[in-house]
Amino acid sequence: MSAAAPEPKANMGQPVPRYDAREKVTGVARYASDQQVSQPAFAFLVTSAIARGDITSIDERGAREVPGVLDIFTHRNTDDLTQTKYGQQGGGASTSIQGLGPEIRHDGQIVAMVVADTFENAREAAYRLKIGYSEATPSASFESAGTEMKDANGIMSVATQAKEWLSTGDVEDALSKAAVTVDAEYSTPTQHHNPIELFTTTCSWQGDKLTIYEPSQFVFGLKNAVAERIDVAPDNIHVVSPYVGGAFGSKAQMTPRTGLVAYAARKVGRPVKLVATRDQGYTISTYRAETRHHVRLGSDRDGRLVAYSHEGFEITSRPDSYSVKGTEETAHLYSFGAVATKVNVVHADRNTPGFMRSPPVVPYVYALESALDELAVKLRMDPVELRRKNDGMKDSFGKEWSSRSLMTCYDQAAEAFGWSKRNPEPGSMRDGEWLVGWGCATAVYPTHNAASAARVSLRSTGEALVQIAVHDIGTGAYTVIGQLVASELGVPVEKVRVELGDTLLPAGPVAGGSVTTAAAGSAVLKACAQIRTRLIGGASSGDGAPLAGVPDGQIRLREGRAVAQDGRSEELAKLFERLGQNQIEEYAEFVPAGASSNAMERLYQGKPTFVGGSNGEKLMYSLGAEFVEVRVNQRTREVRCPRAIGAFAAGRILNTRTTHSQLMGGMIWGIASALHEKTELDEKRARYVNDNIAEYLIPVNADIRDIDIILVPEIDNEVNPVGVKGLGELANVGTAAAVANAVYHATGIRIRDLPVRIEALLA
Amino acid sequence: MGFSMSQSEKPGGLNRRSFLTATAMGATLPVIQQARAQQAESAPADPRAPVDVKLRINGRDQSLRLDARTTLLDTLREHVGLTGSKKGCDQGQCGACTVLVDGTRVLSCLTLAVMAQGSEITTIEGLASSDGALHPMQQAFIDHDAFQCGYCTPGQIMSAVACVNEGHAGTNDDIREYMSGNLCRCAAYPNIVAAINQAKNEMRKA
Ligand code: FES
Ligand code: FES
Numbered sequence: 001m002s003a004a005a006p007e008p009k010a011n012m013g014q015p016v017p018r019y020d021a022r023e024k025v026t027g028v029a030r031y032a033s034d035q036q037v038s039q040p041a042f043a044f045l046v047t048s049a050i051a052r053g054d055i056t057s058i059d060e061r062g063a064r065e066v067p068g069v070l071d072i073f074t075h076r077n078t079d080d081l082t083q084t085k086y087g088q089q090g091g092g093a094s095t096s097i098q099g100l101g102p103e104i105r106h107d108g109q110i111v112a113m114v115v116a117d118t119f120e121n122a123r124e125a126a127y128r129l130k131i132g133y134s135e136a137t138p139s140a141s142f143e144s145a146g147t148e149m150k151d152a153n154g155i156m157s158v159a160t161q162a163k164e165w166l167s168t169g170d171v172e173d174a175l176s177k178a179a180v181t182v183d184a185e186y187s188t189p190t191q192h193h194n195p196i197e198l199f200t201t202t203c204s205w206q207g208d209k210l211t212i213y214e215p216s217q218f219v220f221g222l223k224n225a226v227a228e229r230i231d232v233a234p235d236n237i238h239v240v241s242p243y244v245g246g247a248f249g250s251k252a253q254m255t256p257r258t259g260l261v262a263y264a265a266r267k268v269g270r271p272v273k274l275v276a277t278r279d280q281g282y283t284i285s286t287y288r289a290e291t292r293h294h295v296r297l298g299s300d301r302d303g304r305l306v307a308y309s310h311e312g313f314e315i316t317s318r319p320d321s322y323s324v325k326g327t328e329e330t331a332h333l334y335s336f337g338a339v340a341t342k343v344n345v346v347h348a349d350r351n352t353p354g355f356m357r358s359p360p361v362v363p364y365v366y367a368l369e370s371a372l373d374e375l376a377v378k379l380r381m382d383p384v385e386l387r388r389k390n391d392g393m394k395d396s397f398g399k400e401w402s403s404r405s406l407m408t409c410y411d412q413a414a415e416a417f418g419w420s421k422r423n424p425e426p427g428s429m430r431d432g433e434w435l436v437g438w439g440c441a442t443a444v445y446p447t448h449n450a451a452s453a454a455r456v457s458l459r460s461t462g463e464a465l466v467q468i469a470v471h472d473i474g475t476g477a478y479t480v481i482g483q484l485v486a487s488e489l490g491v492p493v494e495k496v497r498v499e500l501g502d503t504l505l506p507a508g509p510v511a512g513g514s515v516t517t518a519a520a521g522s523a524v525l526k527a528c529a530q531i532r533t534r535l536i537g538g539a540s541s542g543d544g545a546p547l548a549g550v551p552d553g554q555i556r557l558r559e560g561r562a563v564a565q566d567g568r569s570e571e572l573a574k575l576f577e578r579l580g581q582n583q584i585e586e587y588a589e590f591v592p593a594g595a596s597s598n599a600m601e602r603l604y605q606g607k608p609t610f611v612g613g614s615n616g617e618k619l620m621y622s623l624g625a626e627f628v629e630v631r632v633n634q635r636t637r638e639v640r641c642p643r644a645i646g647a648f649a650a651g652r653i654l655n656t657r658t659t660h661s662q663l664m665g666g667m668i669w670g671i672a673s674a675l676h677e678k679t680e681l682d683e684k685r686a687r688y689v690n691d692n693i694a695e696y697l698i699p700v701n702a703d704i705r706d707i708d709i710i711l712v713p714e715i716d717n718e719v720n721p722v723g724v725k726g727l728g729e730l731a732n733v734g735t736a737a738a739v740a741n742a743v744y745h746a747t748g749i750r751i752r753d754l755p756v757r758i759e760a761l762l763a
Numbered sequence: 764m765g766f767s768m769s770q771s772e773k774p775g776g777l778n779r780r781s782f783l784t785a786t787a788m789g790a791t792l793p794v795i796q797q798a799r800a801q802q803a804e805s806a807p808a809d810p811r812a813p814v815d816v817k818l819r820i821n822g823r824d825q826s827l828r829l830d831a832r833t834t835l836l837d838t839l840r841e842h843v844g845l846t847g848s849k850k851g852c853d854q855g856q857c858g859a860c861t862v863l864v865d866g867t868r869v870l871s872c873l874t875l876a877v878m879a880q881g882s883e884i885t886t887i888e889g890l891a892s893s894d895g896a897l898h899p900m901q902q903a904f905i906d907h908d909a910f911q912c913g914y915c916t917p918g919q920i921m922s923a924v925a926c927v928n929e930g931h932a933g934t935n936d937d938i939r940e941y942m943s944g945n946l947c948r949c950a951a952y953p954n955i956v957a958a959i960n961q962a963k964n965e966m967r968k969a
Binding site for chain 2: 025
């Protein structure tokens with residue numbers, strides 16, 4: 001055991017190394033752009049130089065002079081591409097802005113694609129393409145004239161199906177009577193996923209059959225959306241995506257490039273490969289939109305909350321109403337008393353935002369957890385004790401939690417952190433020229449579930465194969481699915497082969513909403529149970545069966561044998577031989593309670609269904625407590641984060657190693673969202689300025705020091721058959737508030753606009 | 764060995780030094796003219812005409828005809844079929860394309876293939892021994908779960924090997940600093956530091 005592979009506690013599985021580890025450290029793993037196709041042509045995108053207006057001219061002459069140019073695709077020769085439906089809920093397209101013009105709806109919109117025999121020629125020709133525009137003044141963001149604000153009520157968001165804003169009691173009355181109140185505004189910036197793998201697509205036609213190699217978090221979604229876009233039968237499309245080089249939500253939907261590449265490959269009559277540039281990635285896919293928040297909290301003198309009001313504002317594109325509506329999650333987090341929530345979307349001349357790791361909770365929990373810290377300061381109360389005071393198994397709406405280990409997380413993390421040594425006075429803790437600040441906040445993420453199918457087979461040799469079109473985007477899905485099969489069928493994990501990320505496999509849900517293990521795992525359990533039934537039925541009957549007559553319920557599959565309670569057993573190979581088979585294969589479909597009866601059919605059509613979170617009979621959430629230390633240099637105001645500790649409870653843990661990595665990576669994401677990440681916007685041109693990964697600050701190794709993860713045992717048998725709550729999107733929630741709260745503790749300066757920058761601390 | 768390759772063996776008489784000198788003088792043209800001259804004495808220089816490039820990659824010689832603008836990264840990925848080196852930015856910001864050139868870590872996206880002639884190029888595919896035994900750094904990355912999606916990993920591992928060989932893996936702070944040219948969006952950083960600490964001892968023993 002090591003820090004990376006913690007000792008399992010109760011209800012936790014072994015930290016077996018990643019299934020795909022060897023492929024990944026030897027360079028053998030074939031990501032989409034690594035797939036070898038014969039004689040590919042290369043595509044290069046041209047994106048718009050303005051944010052709003054029209055294309056007035058296209059001069060292709062210079063571009064066509066470049067030898068090797070096969071074709072140039074613009075709005076003039078692509079109008080038979082179908083406008084597909086925008087899929088705010090995950091299926092379908094990431095935006096309704098799909099055409100290549102002539103109307104320009106945002107900066108960096110794809111306006112042309114050049115296809116040539118080599119990458120070098122395609123790139124040169126793309127630079128030579130001359131596009132003329134008539135430009136109108138764009139509206140960039142909240143501050144700009146010409147935006148349009150709408151109440152987001154009734155607009156479905158993926159995580160929440162609320163039609164009405166959550167409210168209970170009379171918030172205004174409760175606030176007016178509250179002994180202590182906080183009334184504050186917060187903001188979070190534009191952020192881009194920036195997975196290290198670029199947005200690539202390779203399309204190859206064999207007759208009327210299309211193969212798409214693209215990193216995807218939802219191969220069935222992509223297959224069906226592309227089918228609609230290029231008007232072919234979905235059955236003729238095969239999406240291959242066994243490895244994804246980071247995604248974080250950016251590869252969950254069909255973006256405009258895919259249909260275009262498929263279309264081009266058909267036109268030029270050979271495979272076409274596109275590797276979009278890093279800067280193009282900022283506008284041809286989605287992002288986390290900037291948000292604003294008005295939060296009001298009221299409590300009595302002892303810190304018991306009596307009112308919570310939260311109004312959010314989110315930027316979106318002109319035509320699409322993407323919004324994350326995190327109040328649907330925050331409103332359940334504590335026993336608030338009266339609650340009032342509302343979210344508005346603000347339409348601007350921007351590309352359509354989309355899912356980015358923990359979409360609803362990251363901005364909204366930041367605002368709430370910051371406001372709680374402000375309340376604790378006003379109450380002169382320890383922020384942990386304030387959370388304890390308002391912790392409870394029922395929310396303000398009378399709904400119960402399936403399980404809630406929040407305060408256990410707080411207590412274990414506080415203990416490990418040394419929180420009891422904290423002097424609450426701002427600026428009171430120093431180390432030489434460094435002001436030391438300690439802060440904490442809650443992490444929370446809804447436990448979703450979704451429909452999934454799975455196929456499992458077991459051979460007489462004890463080798464097993466499991467196939468599901470879910471996706472390992474770095475999460476460890478290959479590994480934990482293999483572990484589940486191994487333990488269900490009683491075979492060693494090394495003997496389980498796992499195939500994921502391919503539309504030839506049984507359908508699985510989008511790798512979103514931290515749903516993969518719950519959904520795929522439930523389907524795997526079902527398929528394994530079917531195999532066990534057949535095997536065990538055979539073991540207990542038939543001539544010469546060593547276990548003849550043993551009731552089926554008393555036979556288990558263990559270590560490659562069927563074993564009765566009394567210790568008698570039969571080897572798998574013998575059992576198969578007696579059954580006259582050398583393998584048993586079972587296909588299973590799992591549809592969670594609360595999902596529509598046609599959820600499986602819809603899944604095969606590329607439409608995801610989500611249940612869980614706050615939508616079921618009980619509240620189902622993963623929870624955690626995060627503590628961070630910041631050091632602010634007294635003179636330069638440089639902010640460092642030398643250590644962070646998080647304790648998390650997320651039901652059953654299948655593998656402590658992959659879990660640890662997910663949570664550790666998540667906390668680093670959280671630190672980054674507090675201290676580093678912001679896509680800067682040119683307000684005048686509605687254009688992203690730092691659209692590269694040197695100027696868009698993602699943490700480098702030297703930014704990160706000690707990150708400690710504590711896994712808190714928790715058992716919850718209500719969430720789903722596997723008992724897992726989902727944790728890929730848990731640990732980056734709340735961290736930004738913990739950091740900002742620590743900065744306040746260090747300096748006495750309350751930062752309400754992320755990221756925390758030196759200039760704000762110089763005041 | 765690339766080290767022992769004599770000047771005369773270098774295709775087109777082109778080596779890194781003369782190429783760099785040429786560019787330093789603000790003229791890349793002579794290079795291309797040289798290459799071009801091999802094919803047609805009198806025709807006007809066509810800057811896009813393919814050039815013959817000889818590379819030694821993972822101990823094997825490769826003869827290629829390439830557009831002179833082809834980067835070492837695209838050469839590996841698109842022309843040699845070695846896709847272990849990754850393109851994460853194509854502009855020297857992420858480190859996913861890191862390979863070793865004569866033992867030194869180099870960003871292959873910022874290196875033209877023609878510049879790498881006469882050198883020994885090692886990619887992630889050339890790190891494990893031919894019998895399949897992993898390099899200690901590869902094993903350490905597995906042991907410490909020093910990756911998630913794995914996309915930055917080939918670059919991290921090549922960089923880590925060089926970091927140790929450079930003598931920059933003495934302390935955790937050194938490792939963090941000298942590994943900061945390799946971005947990991949999955950944020951496996953603490954595990955990468957742990958992996959390098961494990962591997963550096965084994966590399967010393969070896
Ligand atoms: S691809 Fe070379 S540094 Fe990013
Ligand atoms: S492992 Fe995903 S970017 Fe490093």
